[in-house]
Amino acid sequence: MITRIALIVLGLILGVYGAVLVWENPPVIIMRILVWALVGVVLHDAVFAPVCVALGFAARRLIPGKWWAPIAVAAFCSVVLAFLAIPVYGKPGMRPDNLTVLDRNYPLGLSISLAIVWLCLLIYFLVARLLPVRQDEMVEQESAGDVEPQPPAV
Amino acid sequence: MKTTALRGTAVTARVGLALGVAVAVCFVTGLISHFIQHPQPWFFWPTRPVWLYRVTQGLHVISGIAAIPLITVKLWSVWPKLFERPIIGGLVRQIERLSILVLVGSMLFQLSTGLLNIAQWYAFKFFFTTSHYAMAYVAAGAVLVHIGVKLPIIRRALGEPVDDTPVLVGPTRRSVLRGTWLAVALATVVTAGQTIPLLRKVSVLAPRSGLGPQGVPINRSAIAAGVLRSARSPDYRLTVTNGSTTRAFSFADLQAMPQATHRLPIACVEGWSVDAEWTGVVLADLVAAVGASRESDVRMISLEPPGPYSRTVVPARHARDAKTLIALKLNGQTLDLDHGYPCRLIAPTRPGVLQTKWLSRIEVVAR
Numbered sequence: 001m002i003t004r005i006a007l008i009v010l011g012l013i014l015g016v017y018g019a020v021l022v023w024e025n026p027p028v029i030i031m032r033i034l035v036w037a038l039v040g041v042v043l044h045d046a047v048f049a050p051v052c053v054a055l056g057f058a059a060r061r062l063i064p065g066k067w068w069a070p071i072a073v074a075a076f077c078s079v080v081l082a083f084l085a086i087p088v089y090g091k092p093g094m095r096p097d098n099l100t101v102l103d104r105n106y107p108l109g110l111s112i113s114l115a116i117v118w119l120c121l122l123i124y125f126l127v128a129r130l131l132p133v134r135q136d137e138m139v140e141q142e143s144a145g146d147v148e149p150q151p152p153a154v
Numbered sequence: 155m156k157t158t159a160l161r162g163t164a165v166t167a168r169v170g171l172a173l174g175v176a177v178a179v180c181f182v183t184g185l186i187s188h189f190i191q192h193p194q195p196w197f198f199w200p201t202r203p204v205w206l207y208r209v210t211q212g213l214h215v216i217s218g219i220a221a222i223p224l225i226t227v228k229l230w231s232v233w234p235k236l237f238e239r240p241i242i243g244g245l246v247r248q249i250e251r252l253s254i255l256v257l258v259g260s261m262l263f264q265l266s267t268g269l270l271n272i273a274q275w276y277a278f279k280f281f282f283t284t285s286h287y288a289m290a291y292v293a294a295g296a297v298l299v300h301i302g303v304k305l306p307i308i309r310r311a312l313g314e315p316v317d318d319t320p321v322l323v324g325p326t327r328r329s330v331l332r333g334t335w336l337a338v339a340l341a342t343v344v345t346a347g348q349t350i351p352l353l354r355k356v357s358v359l360a361p362r363s364g365l366g367p368q369g370v371p372i373n374r375s376a377i378a379a380g381v382l383r384s385a386r387s388p389d390y391r392l393t394v395t396n397g398s399t400t401r402a403f404s405f406a407d408l409q410a411m412p413q414a415t416h417r418l419p420i421a422c423v424e425g426w427s428v429d430a431e432w433t434g435v436v437l438a439d440l441v442a443a444v445g446a447s448r449e450s451d452v453r454m455i456s457l458e459p460p461g462p463y464s465r466t467v468v469p470a471r472h473a474r475d476a477k478t479l480i481a482l483k484l485n486g487q488t489l490d491l492d493h494g495y496p497c498r499l500i501a502p503t504r505p506g507v508l509q510t511k512w513l514s515r516i517e518v519v520a521r
Contacts, residue, residue: 003302004305007299007301007302007305008302011300012295012299013295014291015295015299017295018289021288021291022285022292025280025285029280029281032280033263033280033285040258040262041259044229044258045233068325069329072325072333073329073332073333073336076337077337077340081344081359083222084269084345084359087270088273088359093276094274095274097375097377100366100372101361102361104359104363106358108358109344113340
């Protein structure tokens with residue numbers, strides 16, 4: 001209980017200090033900061049999350065159950081790569097006086113990394129098929145048709 | 155397993171733990187970077203190992219980027235709670251919702267502004283440094299409050315096994331976690347090469363490749379700093395003062411003094427770093443030439459017209475260090491104009507922004 005109270009109190013102190021620091025800016029700047037944070041929340045809650053839910057819903061209907069997890073992981077990795085690519089893809093921050101920043105071929109890099117993710121997925125599937133079936137899986141993959149209705153005759 | 159059963163405290167608490175670690179690393183390393191640039195009497199920063207700042211700031215950006223997939227999964231795991239009854243509820247519920255709004259908003263603010271900053275994309279119209287610093291306290295505070303409120307649930311969830319019902323086919327909570335750690339590893343590999351030399355070739359999404367003139371990237375160019383004429387002027391002198399004692403050195407004078415060569419990294423606040431060999435005059439020798447004590451801080455003034463970084467103060471500990479150089483050469487070649495020709499400061503464990511370029515005056519600060 002003491003730990004909880006200490007955490008909450010310390011958190012409130014830090015948070016209020018941060019708010020004070022934000023407040024030291026001119027009102028226009030404070031507004032911009034708050035708007036930026038709120039836009040982030042709205043973009044997630046009202047755009048990104050519902051889109052993911054819709055995609056997941058659709059995918060679950062189209063993709064067989066046992067492939068769902070690896071494909072979902074590959075899809076998530078792709079989303080993370082795409083997200084990290086946003087600030088570099090079109091080199092929006094590049095200035096002509098400095099060629100040492102944003103000095104990679106980002107479209108190529110993104111394509112290569114996405115290709116590697118999905119290639120790894122393919123390899124995962126191939127390996128999963130080629131590996132010997134484990135004892136647990138052997139049992140789990142049995143269905144009602146594998147069980148005989150009558151015990152064998154003596 | 156239906157997706158609703160994948161969500162739950164088992165996943166939330168474990169991803170939350172990893173996210174908490176990332177936030178803690180970001181906060182501590184971020185404060186270190188801040189207080190090096192805004193010295194306080196109580197803040198101590200050593201001069202060894204020479205790569206110390208390289209590591210702390212590298213970790214800052216690496217954990218910030220690692221936090222991005224972590225926060226995405228964390229938000230996925232709790233998003234349905236946004237719609238939990240009662241939607242409006244009483245005062246306690248409103249406070250709870252407000253605290254989560256602050257938590258999510260401040261965290262997304264920190265991660266998005268940080269990511270944009272390292273790519274130098276200033277899509278936001280507020281000063282990055284001050285707002286990122288202020289919001290760091292808000293985010294850290296909100297995280298602590300969140301942990302305090304949820305502590306019993308966290309303890310219970312971490313003590314229970316991840317998957318409580320056997321799953322025959324399809325995703326399990328364990329697969330959600332594995333996918334999360336995989337995404338974190340991927341995010342790290344495609345970006346951390348801008349500070350970890352081993353990953354340089356594979357970090358395809360890192361804002362910098364680590365290449366540049368004389369083998370070192372630059373941030374502020376000579377053109378942007380407005381020093382093209384003054385740096386190349388034949389009348390250039392490096393003036394070193396201690397109170398009323400003044401000595402002026404031309405470029406040839408500096409070259410004639412005993413030179414030292416040291417291997418020191420240049421580590422930017424934006425999380426990239428490169429090791430290099432610097433040759434020049436030891437700062438302590440120049441300071442001794444005007445009769446100053448080894449306990450004095452030293453002010454560096456650039457040819458760059460007055461701005462936020464054209465004057466910096468080197469604390470005494472760094473000023474008297476044997477490896478702190480007024481560099482004339484980089485990797486064996488005369489310093490490039492963009493790297494600070496005629497001379498620049500290079501000191502161990504200091505951020506690149508404080509390694510002042512195009513030095514014009516060195517003033518011993520009166521004690």
